[in-house]
Amino acid sequence: MGDKSGNDKAKEVLGRNLKKFRTDANMSIRALATAALTSPSQIDRIERGEVNTSVSTIFALAEALGIKPAQLLDE
Template sequence: MCTDLGKDDFKLLFGNNLNRIRVSKNLSFRKLAQRCDIDYSNLNKIEKGKINISLSTILELAKGLDIHPKELFDFEIDEDN
C-alpha cells in the first residue's frame, strides 16, 4: 500500500484535495471559516500541509463544506513518491 508515503506528503495531498473541494464550492477561506469552527488563517495552513489536524477538525471541515468526511480523503496517492 502507501508504505513510502510520508506524513508531510499526506498532509499536502489532503490539503490539495481540501482546496479543490473548497474552490469547487466557490468558498473563500473566510466564508468556509464562517461555516465551521476553524479560524480562516488555519484553513490556509491546512491546505498547504503546514499543520496536522484532528478528527474534530475533519468533521468541522466536512460540515462547512456540506460533504461527508470521507470525501476529504478521496484523492490518489502516487505510489512512486
C-alpha cells in the same frame, strides 16, 4: 530518501482536496473558516499542507462543505 512520509502525504492530500472542494463550492477561506468554526489562517495552513489537523476539524470542514469527511482524504 526523497520519499515523503505517510504523514506528509496525508497533509498534502488533505490540503489539495480541501482547496478543491472549497473552490468548487465558491467559498472563500474566511467563509469556510466561519462555517467550520475555525480560523482563516488554520484553513490556509491546512490547504498548504503545513499542519496536522484534528479529526473533529476534518468533520467540521466536511460538514461546512456538504461532503463526507472521507472525501477530504481520498487520493
